[in-house]
Amino acid sequence: MSFYAGRKSIRKVPGAVIKAAPLPKPQITEGFGARENVGKICKEAGYGSALLVTDQTLFGLGLHQKVADSLEECGIPYTIFHEIDSEPTVDIVEAGRKAAVDCGADCIVALGGGSVLDSSKIIAASAKHPHIAVKHFLHKFALVNGGTLPMINVPSTAGTGAECTVGAVVKNSRGVKNSTVIIGLEVPHVILDSELIVNAPKSVTVWCAIDALSHGLEGLLADVSSKKEDIFKSRECVRLVFENLPILLEDPHDTDARQATLLAAHYGGNAINTQLAGYVHAFAHSIGALYHIPHGKAIAWCLVPIVEAQENLRYKQLAELAVHCRIAEAGDEETAAADKLICALKELLDRCGLEKGCPPIRQSDYKKLTRMIDADSINYSPSRTFTDNEVRMLLDQIRRGY
Ligand SMILES: [Fe+2]
Known part of the structure; x- marks a missing residue:
């Protein structure tokens, strides 16, 4: 069978497969400056501690501060991990997972664009199973038993929709981009804050x-x-x-x-x-x-x-x-x-x-x-x-x- 015939014969398979995948159904909080609600959301959900993941640029601009202040005000202990760059690698994700485990995070707050959101998905998946190497969460499909750590996602771009997609792209140890579908991704909350993109x-x-x-x-x-x-x-x-x-x-x-x-x-x-x-x-x-x-x-x-x-x-x-x-x-x-x-x-x-x-x-x-x-x-x-x-x-x- 030629590659064309093969492609044609499986054309409807991906559409059928996605019907079986569990998808996040996040609650949305919208508004200019809405990320100041993160602490309240964590408190209401009963999260005891959080890992705030962001990138060096947003951190340098201080755009994470409203999130940090709101966690502080609500008495939620948190650690900031701001090492994500535009092409995150498995090593960066491993460091993020370690930060999550070390601080006993029971939720991940991801503030950033597609790279931060995608890396945070793998951190949320792997932190739930710290004995499994991160590379095992980079397969084409990553089944996370019991679901990932819950995520509160705050996108800083208005394009990818990565705050709710179940896919994640991270570079593996050979520097090759791996596209993963995370089965069991938990995103109970998304915050759409126009202050981040204005x-x-x-x-x-x-x-x-x-x-x-x-x-x-x-x-x-x-x-x-x-x-x-x-x-x-x-x-x-x-x-x-x-x-x-x-x-x-x-x-x-x-x-x-x-x-x-x-x-x-x-x-x-x-x-x-x-x-x-x-x-x-x-x-x-x-x-x-x-x-x-x-x-x-x-x-x-x-x-x-x-x-x-x-x-x-x-x-x-x-x-x-x-x-x-x-x-x-x-x-x-x-x-x-x-x-x-x-x-x-x-x-x-x-x-x-x-x-x-x-x-x-x-x-x-x-x-x-x-x-x-x-x-x-x-x-x-x-x-x-x-x-x-x-x-x-x-x-x-x-x-x-x-
Ligand atoms: Fe696209």
Whole structure:
């Protein structure tokens, strides 16, 4: 059997597998400065001590202080571990696990972006089983008997949705990025605090928001049976970005719009958990890895060509999304409504300043990229399986621009 035939035959497997995985159902606390509620949340939950995990940048800026003060005020002993960097390794996670065990933490407070949140998930899993080496929690699936330590997650970016996703990426001892699905991840609480992102640079704001939008959009395009609640959240994810990103392009300090993008990212995380990503991510992961392009920017370049390539199989989903986002009328023809959504997406990317075409892509790399994209695509349940020839044509479109 060819690799294409193999990929095609297992296309629906990832979508079926995720139905069996237990997912976190966090309670959400929202608002500017909302992280000052961490102490109260810990006290009400009966946690006796906490490990506060963050990165060197947030720690240096003092953005952890409100969390620390709230723990202090509520009489919760805590230890701060601020050694996480942008590419966390198994050694850093091991040090975090040791900090958690040494201070007798019975909960993990994770304050940061995807790297902090992902590392903290492995810390929360491994601290529950201190006799098992951390590397054993980096397998493709990590089953944590009895669940992880409970986590209170406070994202400092509005993009990945990592505060609720069950996946975690950490480098193993050979320096290779390991993607793990943690079965038994306990996230009883998420805090969406716009104060943490209100001063984010434009490029971070824009490409994180586009990444969030892509999670909701790809979730809706996936060939996965979804609950109404999850479909609603994915649609809301897209609507919130369409409505609030233009506001932030005009006024980056609009805290309501900032708050809305945090919620969009959170709903995007729900989409990843319940519907999975898709080809936009398979292309963006591969292009991003080969040319060192930030994830959200790579997503932005891939979005339109890859959504258009699936449009004829997903008119209904795109049309319903367009109506939900008030981009189309309920009475519009499906194809017309779907086209309006794609036009609105092109306009939004233009307003964000996305360059036409992805200059770093080289035709001489197509073979390598196609292999990478094919390999990554088996993690998802897309509406269809692209042949290698179709992948090359899409790479051409992404390289030249639409
Ligand atoms: Fe993403």
